[in-house]
Amino acid sequence: MTKQVLHAEEVVNYLDQNRMFFHACPNLLDELSIPHPKTGKAVSLLERQVHQLREQRDALKVEVDTLMNIAGENGQLFLKVQAFTKALMATQTEQEAVDCIYAQMSERFQVEHIAMVSWDMPKSCLNGLTQLGMSQTWAETLKGSLEAGKPACGFLENEWQKGLFHTKSSMKSVCLLPLGDKNVWGVLALGSQTERFDPNLGTYFLTIMAELVSAKLNHLFSND
Numbered sequence: 001m002t003k004q005v006l007h008a009e010e011v012v013n014y015l016d017q018n019r020m021f022f023h024a025c026p027n028l029l030d031e032l033s034i035p036h037p038k039t040g041k042a043v044s045l046l047e048r049q050v051h052q053l054r055e056q057r058d059a060l061k062v063e064v065d066t067l068m069n070i071a072g073e074n075g076q077l078f079l080k081v082q083a084f085t086k087a088l089m090a091t092q093t094e095q096e097a098v099d100c101i102y103a104q105m106s107e108r109f110q111v112e113h114i115a116m117v118s119w120d121m122p123k124s125c126l127n128g129l130t131q132l133g134m135s136q137t138w139a140e141t142l143k144g145s146l147e148a149g150k151p152a153c154g155f156l157e158n159e160w161q162k163g164l165f166h167t168k169s170s171m172k173s174v175c176l177l178p179l180g181d182k183n184v185w186g187v188l189a190l191g192s193q194t195e196r197f198d199p200n201l202g203t204y205f206l207t208i209m210a211e212l213v214s215a216k217l218n219h220l221f222s223n224d
Helices: 008-017 027-031 045-090 094-108 137-145 158-165 204-221
Strands: 033-035 042-044 113-118 129-131 152-154 173-179 186-192
Touching: 045 094, 045 204, 094 113, 094 186, 094 204, 113 158, 137 158, 158 186, 173 204, 186 204
Parallel strands: 113 129
Antiparallel strands: 033 042, 113 186, 152 173, 173 186
16 A cells, blocks of 8 residues: 655644544544744643733733723823813804914813914905915815815825914924815914824824814805
């Protein structure tokens, strides 16, 4: 008879298809030994399983801790957005609303650079709301890149930053909150000297704030 060579893959397939194999041959478990993943020392199958379970436990603990931290951060952010909403709703004039937005962004959210600009002429001129001239190429390009309800975070070219914030300071990250329901009439720009506004930053709360500001000031740019 020709001696048949048994390959490791065949053993794996056999055991995979016969999950009760070691129930029928439990004595093999006492004789099997495999290398420890860290030390390389031969250990029993039970020891290896215990080590694997500990690794899984540690990995799950890290995931749980991460989720708890995220939940805590989101909870704090929710309270800030709630306070911002109450403050904005309490304003009685458009100028009070604009002043409130700047104060809240600076004091409550600790934003370093704030600018609110529009492309259209508002019905009332307000301090803190600057109209951009479309003659500037970058301003027209900026408007075309914005979409209502979709804040954008990341980095802006120096020309765009200077045009928005009127400062020579180069920022590491910027957040743009498009203002307007269907059509974007302006933007609330937030600048930071850190990478705070990373491109992968979640925009759920930013979207809510953009909608709040838009709802408060949309009538300044409506045709009614």
